[in-house]
Amino acid sequence: MNLWHPDTRVVAGGRPPRVPGSPVSPPIVPTSTYQADGPVGYARHGNPSVADVEAVIGDLEGGRALTFSSGMAAAAAILDDLPLGTRVLTGEVTYNGVYQRMGELAQRGIITVQRTDLTADPSDVLASLTGPVDLLWCETPSNPLVEVIDVPALVAALRPVSALRVVVDSTLGGPLRQQPLTWGADVVLHSATKALAGHSDVLLGALIVPAGESGDATWAAISRRRVLSGGMPSPFDAWLTLRGMRTLALRTDRMEQTAQILTARLRADPRVMRVRYPGFGSVLAIEPRTDGAGADALVNALRLWWNATSLGGVESLAERRRRWPDEPAAVPEALIRLSVGIEHPADLWSDLDQALTVAVPR
Ligand SMILES: Cc1ncc(COP(=O)(O)O)c(C=O)c1O
The missing domain is CATH 3.40.640.10 (Type I PLP-dependent aspartate aminotransferase-like (Major domain))
Incomplete structure (x- = not known):
């Protein structure tokens, strides 16, 4: 075998x-x-x-x-x-x-x-x-x-x-x-x-x-x-x-490809100060150009991504980690962890795009 x-x-x-x-x-x-x-x-x-x-x-x-x-x-x-x-x-x-x-x-x-x-x-x-x-x-x-x-x-x-x-x-x-x-x-x-x-x-x-x-x-x-x-x-x-x-291989490939697409877009976006992504996997973390309250506004403005903890599931999740009082202080206040699921990348991007506009007015 x-x-x-x-x-x-x-x-x-x-x-x-x-x-x-x-x-x-x-x-x-x-x-x-x-x-x-x-x-x-x-x-x-x-x-x-x-x-x-x-x-x-x-x-x-x-x-x-x-x-x-x-x-x-x-x-x-x-x-x-x-x-x-x-x-x-x-x-x-x-x-x-x-x-x-x-x-x-x-x-x-x-x-x-x-x-x-x-x-x-x-x-x-x-x-x-x-x-x-x-x-x-x-x-x-x-x-x-x-x-x-x-x-x-x-x-x-x-x-x-x-x-x-x-x-x-x-x-x-x-x-x-x-x-x-x-x-x-x-x-x-x-x-x-x-x-x-x-x-x-x-x-x-x-x-x-x-x-x-x-x-x-x-x-x-x-x-x-x-x-x-x-x-x-x-x-x-x-x-x-x-x-x-049973579907791990399919999910891993799809989620990683989408994470790479989103990373490229987010890195080119002036509303985002920093994108952390190691080049593989389905999890990335972004620091939008805003404070903790702005990051909360962003995750709450999402309609497709869920504002929820955890990662690795078929549905995309976004979470401001410092919402947890005991999260290590080395994690930036506005950092949002994104767990990319298997939805269509264009839908995930358009949802992120509109939520970024809410949190970081141009
Ligand atoms: C890297 C890592 N290790 C361990 C755990 C703990 O796993 P569980 O929530 O299944 O107890 C988590 C949960 O988020 C995690 O992200």
Whole structure:
């Protein structure tokens, strides 16, 4: 099966055995318990519908996947298990939930967190270190600043001086554009709530570890965390995620093409001061020439785009991130994150154009 392209494997994987009369699509198996003496005894330990989606996510990432009830539950399976005194190195701005959770653990004296610009030259990152690092947490592209970290270069610079473990939150990049295990990551994280599930109707998270022996210890630790924290996703959400993933390749291509078209238009538009877009993916961030209130007026003037949080769904969303009081202050007040969906690019542009006119009068 690995001889096939990822676009094919995302369609062909996680299906029932090919025997006469078999259903082509996998069933949903809602059960909380099982007849004794089988491979799984209780649903907090495992479920066939969950295993189906894990098989496909693991295959796309080139490792083994475990799924969780949300991306944050997946992040917590790592963060909440860190030994006392773990020194974490991470970016200045990461996804707000992870940012907050790390802050809480640091405040309680469990971990220390050094936040630095991980997009800088690795030698500058190295020079900025205040001490050894146990865990490097990279989010690339980052949310909401859409900045890209050169993870292989950073890992090559840091590993000789620190016996560090590397986690890459690959939610914005997605498995069809980047495979962080090939960069030396020990764990890859996805909020499958976003582009993997793709239809804004599911909460699901995933952790992927290397398939070989090197992933065994992490696998055992995160499996145990999932059982003990009750982080299993529901069979229905797992099934819906796999259902959504069948079109991942089509959605990824379409959304990225439209994001590129919109980026070009926005970059040429005098009403917009700055457009952040890494050249791939479906998420960009704009800073219109206005303040926070003006940016609020802009998102409220949209008729096709929804003024809503989240990203990676088929419908386009726009959000002024600083509307959340605990969003890191390094995020500009008027920054609007755009998650580009699969609608016609011309309709998305004309809606943005009219809303920009409302917020930034010519
Ligand atoms: C980059 C990133 N990581 C993790 C998460 C958390 O995922 P969830 O909302 O599924 O808990 C999000 C959610 O927005 C995210 O954008």
